[in-house]
Amino acid sequence: MFVEITRLFTVVLLTAAGFMIGKELGPGTAELSGIGGMLGCLVGYLTGGVLGRFLERAGGVVERRVDRVPLPQVIAGLVGGGIGAMFGLTVAVPLAVLVRPVAISIGIGGLLIWLAMYFGFRMASRKSEELFAMAGLSTRPLVRARPYDDNDGFIVDSSAVMDGQLLPLSRSGLFRDDLLVPRFVLDELQGMADAGDERSRRARRGLEILEILRREAPSRVYVIDHEVPEVDEVDAKLVALARRLQVRLLTNDVNLAKVAEIQGVPAVIPRRLAADLIPGVLAGETLVVALNRPGRHPGQGVGFLDDGSMVVVNGGEHLVGSGPVSLVVSSIVPTSAGRMVFARPNDPGDRVGPPEPSEPERSPSGQY
Secondary structure, eight states, rough: HHHHHHHHHHHHHHHHHHHHHHHHHHHHHHOHHHHHHHHHHHHHHHHHHHHHHHHHHHHHHHHHSOOOHHHHHHHHHHHHHHHHHHHHHHHHHHHHSSSHHHHHHHHHHHHHHHHHHHHHHHHHHHHHHHHHTTTTOOOSSSSOOOOTTTEEEEEHHHHHOTTTTTTHHHTTSSOOSSEEEEEEHHHHHHHHHOOTTTTHHHHHHHHHHHHHHHHHSSSSSEEEEEOOOOOOOOOHHHHHHHHTTTOEESSSHHHHHHHHHHHOEEEHHHHHHHHHOOOOOOOOOOHHHHHHHESSTTEEEEEEEEEEEEEEETGGGGGSOOOOOEEEEEEEEEETEEEEEEEEEEETTOOOOOOOOOGGOOOOOOOO
């Protein structure tokens, strides 16, 4: 459509110009005026197509990089198009008064108005977030109007919040970008914390970690109320929200990370990163862990470290639910999500009591 409209105004302009040139060359004959008009029409048709395609390609370089056009861009584009049209009118009206004949002034004025309106729309829609920020408004329901890009923050899911490695990694300065916690993730954490099952302790610990991060860590923590009503599943909401805000996803769910990567959302797995950077436990080391469920194979008991690592105890099924027990690490197996620790009971008959309560920031192991 843009090429045809550009060609139309170009044809009108060059037809009138050819007619006037023919009239000037042969004042007493109408044939030269007609021939000049026909030649101007042909040249205008060819030139208008080339000009229209050139302008469309020049304006479409930015457009091809935009996956979707949010409503703020449409509003800003309409305003920019209106301003461009008014600017074109300020130039076209004097031309219509001063330039004769009227056909040429209409062609020039119409082309100027169309180009000014089109490029006003394109530029304003491209810079919509900056324009809204200059007006003191935000295009997203976040706590600031400055736009986020793909290097500026993380959408955090519940598995990352419950991971014990998030706090030391953030305190180390590795995560200095903003941590964006959706409201529905907080609701999910609260539901797990109130459930009373094996995940409730980790969920409560995750809420404590968020509070510590908000107070002390270099990363800023924001709770965002942005919803994705067209999606019901939490994981799908996270990916859709990360795409909409153009930020990365922070999760320990390997499958969710893969799905996000397929949809173009960069994902970071803190447990995998911590396993690469932090030595953690070593073979032969003694651990105190509460086993809370049987393992996949007979006789096994399964527990979890504070950083979320799974501890599998051969011959520990009878210790499930008996509280913290002393274990000796047999081996550590790296996995795609971090690591898996295999251990054996240090003294099967010796049950270790619960540790003394302490403030999270004063944990002797340095893990929070």
